[in-house]
């Protein structure tokens with residue numbers, strides 16, 4: 001059993017294969033957090049709490065003369081407000097009487113089989129191979145009658161624990177939620193930790209940053225209305241000495257695509273609190289009597305095997321328990337070519353067919369018609385919202401165009417940016433009130449576009465109808481779903497002034513409803529997410545789409561960092577990666593090697609390639625198809641860190657049975673007469689013998705992992721190598 005309630009000690013212990021997590025209904029029924037780490041027995045871990053009289057740390061009324069009991073120093077499972085805990089709170093609620101107090105005591109717990117689900121938000125799911133147990137712990141404030149239900153599911157084999165939260169207003173006056181965090185964990189030994197996050201910017205998403213804990217609140221978050229390019233809803237707390245291969249790492253991955261916040265607070269007694277959830281900025285959510293609010297799920301993983309160990313836990317879990325698309329497991333994804341960098345908005349049906357014909361010659365399976373095919377979309381000033389074909393460009397009509405592509409033996413894909421609207425569009429002219437715009441003020445434009453108010457049911461229904469109609473009209477195999485601005489002017493014409501604090505979150509709920517409908521109506525379509533590249537690359541999006549465009553930055557050398565950072569949590573099979581014209585001095589083969597660390601495709605005008613280049617592309621497309629199972633389903637290892645100075649970046653895919661591996665190296669820097677360099681493999685069987693690229697000379701796994709492979713240094717700039725290792729005996 002993954003969850004044990006111990007009657008005597010009132011502890012609730014969650015066990016995965018290699019980790020344990022413990023909470024306790026403690027003194028005065030406060031819910032304490034006692035442990036998260038390597039497996040322990042079912043023992044009461046509260047002995048760790050050293051209780052002293054802490055100056056300026058108040059004592060709950062019921063503790064009477066017991067001056068040593070203060071919530072300011074107790075490790076909490078869900079920190080609340082106005083109880084004498086001055087650290088960051090997991091909830092801030094304004095009660096019906098105007099008070100800001102939440103005095104949550106544990107009143108109930110319920111253990112059950114299977115995974116909990118949320119009604120309004122995406123969640124991971126259990127497969128038939130999983131043993132999953134769930135516990136729900138209810139905290140209640142007996143004065144306001146507001147309940148907080150903490151939900152936990154334990155995926156034993158996967159070493160994953162998920163957490164989510166619900167707030168129920170059982171009182172008889174409305175309350176206003178101002179902050180609700182999905183996870184709160186207190187660690188006793190806060191100085192042991194570093195915090196790792198994935199900050200970035202447009203074109204440089206998910207770079208890796210590591211910081212020491214100091215005595216303040218370290219915040220990671222987004223207030224852009226989306227999880228953003230600038231931060232990612234994923235953080236790691238790790239041992240100060242953790243490396244790729246060694247050290248304790250705790251991962252927290254939030255299933256949410258809107259504003260989010262993670263706070264890591266090192267307190268006055270060197271304890272560390274981590275909370276994560278929806279960002280409280282401009283968040284005020286009214287809950288009428290009997291209404292329920294759900295906070296997004298956090299997927300937590302723990303390992304003692306460094307960043308690689310943590311990545312493997314997430315990769316394995318997200319490959320099987322996150323997205324239900326048939327393209328995750330059953331159906332091999334096609335090699336695609338996208339029209340964007342080939343033609344931008346300057347194309348017509350004839351040009352697209354020409355590109356497709358040339359691409360066919362390069363072994364491409366799918367042509368994607370990107371931005372520019374709809375409404376009056378000749379530049380980015382107009383057309384968004386008018387999801388019908390521009391007859392001046394697609395003169396033969398969508399149906400006929402798709403037929404022509406299909407006749408070439410290729411599939412067809414299409415681009416949408418559903419959440420956006422141009423002022424110069426029929427949609428805006430018909431429904432200006434559907435746009436997010438504060439009455440009496442000029443709205444901020446970004447890329448000349450405005451955002452639709454996705455919180456409105458009529459907007460959602462319009463998008464569902466329009467997009468489904470296009471997808472039903474022709475034989476469409478693939479959809480790229482884009483969003484190209486951050487949100488501002490948060491306002492819904494459908495909500496009264498006092499409820500505008502709900503709009504950010506309602507936008508995301510509306511978006512999920514639209515995506516859910518379209519995806520379920522078209523289960524055979526392959527969806528790829530995009531936000532000006534990788535601006536909304538998060539676990540919730542990957543619940544709907546099996547893949548996401550990593551970045552608009554296609555430069556293969558920059559891509560080394562982009563893939564490296566993204567891979568800390570998101571599996572390689574989710575990473576949209578293409579060969580493009582970007583990187584003038586980088587050989588096309590190197591571009592292909594880099595794009596093979598992802599879904600592989602092209603983003604260029606195939607008609608401009610020479611016969612020889614097309615031939616190289618054909619070989620590379622075939623290679624990708626050959627290595628597809630290894631890349632998409634194998635274990636991924638980061639062999640070098642591209643953020644450190646070094647002359648090469650290397651990574652490796654290893655099949656689950658370790659019998660096969662693809663080791664890739666890109667030379668990023670050449671030095672004259674430099675020392676020989678070696679790349680050490682990982683994840684092989686030490687005693688097994690492997691052939692390298694079919695050679696009859698065999699090397700043992702331990703030689704490859706400990707001595708490494710010598711890399712030829714007498715090569716051109718940005719050369720690359722792929723070593724296919726095959727176990728012979």
Ligand code: GLA
Nearest residue numbers: 340370371530531532533552
């Ligand atoms: C975004 C995407 C690009 C392309 C353009 C089209 O920037 O990331 O790949 O689709 O939009 O406008």
